[in-house]
Amino acid sequence: MSERIHRNRFRKVRGRRWLVLLVLAMSIVVLAGWTADVPPANEPRYHGDPVGRGAGIGLVSGENEYFIASGNCYGCHGIDTMGVVWANHDAQGRDVNVPDAWRSTMMGNSARDPFWLAKVSHEVTVNPDHAAVLEDRCTACHAPLGRHNKHMIGGGLYSVGDLAFDLLGQDGVSCMACHKQRPDSLGLSFSGDLHFEHDRIIYGPFDEVFTGAMQSFLNIEPRFGAHINQAALCGGCHTLITNTVDLDGELSGDHFVEQATYHEWLNSIYGNGSSPANAITCQGCHVPRTGDGIVLAALYDWLTPRSPFGEHHMAGANVFMLELLKNNLNELGLTASSTQFDTTIARTTRMLQQNTLIMETSIADRDADTAWIDVDLINLAGHRFPSGYPSRRAFIELLVLNEENDTLFQSGRWNGAYEVIGHDPEWEPHHDVITSPDQAQIYEMVMGDVNGNKTTVLERAKEPLKDNRLAPLGFTSTHYAYDTTGVFGVPIADVDWNRTEAGDEGSGADITHYHVPMSGYTGAIRIEARVWYQTAPPRWMEEMFDHNTPAIDTFRTLFQAADGTPVLVKESLLLDPSLAVDDLRELGVRIFPNPTTDGTLWIDGLDVRTVSVELRSITGALVSTYAPRGQRLYPIVLPDVPGTYLLVIRTRDRSFARRIVRP
Template identity: 35%
Template sequence: IQEKCSRCHTPMARVQATVDGSPVSLLGDGFFSPSSYLHEAAMDGVSCALCHQIQADGLGSPATFTGQYPIDTTTAAPDRIMFGQYANPLANPMQMHVGFTPEYGSHSLDSALCGTCHTLFTPIIRGDGSYGGEFPEQMTYPEWEHAAPAGGSKPTCQDCHLPPAAGTVAISNRPWWLEPRSGFGMHHFVGGNSYMLQILKARTTDLGVTADATELDATLDRTLADLGTRAATISIPAVQVSSGILTAVVKVANLTGHKLPSGVPLRRAWIHLKVADRKGKVVFESGAPALDGTIAGNDADTSPGAYEPHYDLIGAPGEVQIYESIMGDATGNVTFTFLRAEGYLKDNRLLPDGFDKTTATLEIAVHGGAELDPSFTGGTDEVTYRIPVGARAGRLTITARLLYQSVSRRFVEDLRPDAALSGLVDRFIGYDDAADRTPVVLATAQKRT
């Protein structure tokens, strides 16, 4: 498993170790140890040179998933190719200064390149130590690939995560006569993990972070801006009060090209709905976030083996619509240990536009109540709230928010007992205990009766 993780988290070190015939490991005397000759390469993480050396062969096929990106490790400098988005590049300067030959590669703009690491299968290790096959832990690329929006076109990974710069850009200051080019993708690589960025900023010395506070703040600002404007929308298309019962329909739309949340199954988004009377007194509330990162009414946050089901109709404060994936082990019990997971007990993460849940393969399928919910479709979900309001059925204010956490409270609490067994786990728990657990607001809507 260390070798598998190293493919995408310490890719340069892993490729070089493989070429050298050295052991590939992260812990102990592995890449994380300052004594390792590949430590610096490992700590650089995902480099420019790594991604731009990935070749087109087989991209988008299972042979390249789980970090099996094709890299030329036999051609000597300066003839080894580094691919880019521009045709007819001037080769000599790059050959002389960095020992690579630049070449146009259309695949550098293809989502399939990103799919090499953003499609991850992990081994299933059962309680008796036996191997049980492969588990689809992260399926961001297949989710994107399955979506077929009306009109036939859809943004690539690069369109959103490397947004094009406005106007033209001189990509080098040499030679002096080089013409500016358009369509340059800004390498922001903005994702959805503001939690991680906040920890990196707070622990720069401890974690050996080389970026300064200004750079981290810029990335954090871009992340929060993206999450707050480009991830999702929420609306309240219908409100009715009859015989002391408030009925409100809340509609959530996924604006991304993959499931929301996507990636590692620790993340969750949920609807926080609050109803207040004319004096501001709360009449009803579902999904209120707490300072400790828990969600009021979420069964998983109070009972380790439980989880909140998918809802189409909500009528009590203890019912919360949480968009998440919940892993199950060989016995059908909830697990947060990746190598114990054999399937999903629940996966009602918001589908991208054009995603047909009836034709999705098992690896990206909808699991649980959302599978049979007619309002849970490609791009949107609707939840109906039916709330007794009695004599306060006059002027009511309904506020709906879509909230998001990149690390769920239940995952952290499931991991906490292992802190006594692992210094790395203990370190992470300490970071989390000191972290701001306020959820990110993806979207807000309000309506009055």
């Protein structure tokens, strides 16, 4: 911020300071009769959500019998532009207000999500006799303020038709969907069976609660609730179990776990209690804490700053849908601006790329016939990856190039329709070893119906035909929650899926072994490995897009116009010149010691044919270069950083290389 801006801001603050002092002076009489907790009913410290922040639509305001909309919360918890001490800002002056962070998330748009609306329409079209129950169950989590209010007043089942005319339902997973949940039911009920306070009570994470403003303006009593920071608060919707029907729509008596993100967390080092030092709740990642003290109510400058403050980023992995929402603000009637969506998209991308996976690519061995390449993934998420809705998948792309950048081998690339090349007609099995370009490692859940055939109709799902999604650290088949977090389609022969070298469960890792045919090629190779993520793979959409309803047609149009490029999660680059070893022997050159513990490497046998010696990183970046000038014995000093390096010796007509290791 420039000095001029600072001065202008100072003048504005100084110019209104007399007004602030006058207001304070006039309030002395009022304050004399004001208790610590209850301000006068006409206290003016409140402002509404500015209009025009998205598609010209402000946040939903109003209330029904039991819930209040997010727009009513904006007055105190939204952006503060008037206070002498700005509320809802951190120590650096950064705006951290909750509604503006939330409104561009998938949670904030859950009831307007066109994919969700299309999928509900798909399910109802396939089984129209189940429409009332299906729509009621789906809205329990996507439109909770409308659906649960109707149940709490005894109004019966809630429908998508109700939602179309219910602004509080359209408010999505709004403030009260979390902050009004009762603590005594958490972790005990799932599948949208949420339990709310009937009294006008909400909960927050801080004790010594200032109750005055909410009681005055909203007639609500805020209370301290430790459960607001517990993972079980999320479990009511993020474990979802459905009833299975056959192809005639008749109940089979089976149940299907559509998603179990909460139970996956329970079966991990972050939630199972086996490692208290590693305990992290859902909120620890998705509502990240800042240690700065934050004044929680706009214009209440005198309130004590509270910390740690949970920033309502709610970033997950759904970059594709966030982009689609941003690009269709007006059509979908959304309240967030494109700038706010960009912020959430950036946070979501960072979550995927920085907090999801560790990836390591290595060459186990190589000869003139085959290169044995391993891609090792370790899951850092507190649940499986991918997790949640069954359409989501991640896949590995491996590309092997020769010295001329010609492709020697490829696996996991995608075509112009964003579908993985080589994908089997129904589903791609899990691979421990990949030997052909028509094989690809895809981490996903594939649902099967009562006949054992693949389906994307949730109500027809009986059991997974495949579920090889990466397990979280600490995940075991002996945990009590394993019955809702099972593994399917991973062969027993794959001894490194979620297992350590000692054979113990809980590594949270998987190694895919690529046996790449070299066909006699002995030159240097370049190995590029990437992990990609897709929310809505084209093949998964086909069954739904075979139907025509207004909701499906709308989403089909938006989907086909969207950029379906998979989102990059991780990538690695590796150069391997190892087959030049025999040529070095023919050249009469010896390199020792390798590995080198002290960082000094000796090259013996250089002669006048040597033009230069280069030390490079494993990715090919030049570290240092040497001109031996005829010395037969020459020292090379490696950097202090442990790792694998490449030593390249160049003659007038050839280059030779050797991998060097500094432990």
